[in-house]
Amino acid sequence: SDHENEDANLALMKKIVSIGLVPKKGLGKDPSGEWRGEESVFVLGLDFDTTNALGREFQQNAAVWAGPDAVPQLLLLR
Numbered sequence: 001s002d003h004e005n006e007d008a009n010l011a012l013m014k015k016i017v018s019i020g021l022v023p024k025k026g027l028g029k030d031p032s033g034e035w036r037g038e039e040s041v042f043v044l045g046l047d048f049d050t051t052n053a054l055g056r057e058f059q060q061n062a063a064v065w066a067g068p069d070a071v072p073q074l075l076l077l078r
Contacts, residue, residue: 009039021045035036051075 016023026040046054047063055063055077066072 005039008058009041012041014048015054015057016041016043019050024039052077 013023013025013031018077022041024042026042027037028040029037048067051063051065054074055075059078061076061078063075063077065075
């Protein structure tokens, strides 16, 4: 539900802050406008393993991660 998503997003933001990083709110939008936007979180400095672990903990289907080379990678988590 929307309420469960809001609670989960807040918990994720708090978890990211607790590890010393600064989360930024994002919004994933469908360019065609067919689907409504979905809240997301953008975090600089999050390593691969932590990204993977947080994505699984918060039951995400996928996450996008980029390392020092700035090449984005799609992590399929389910």
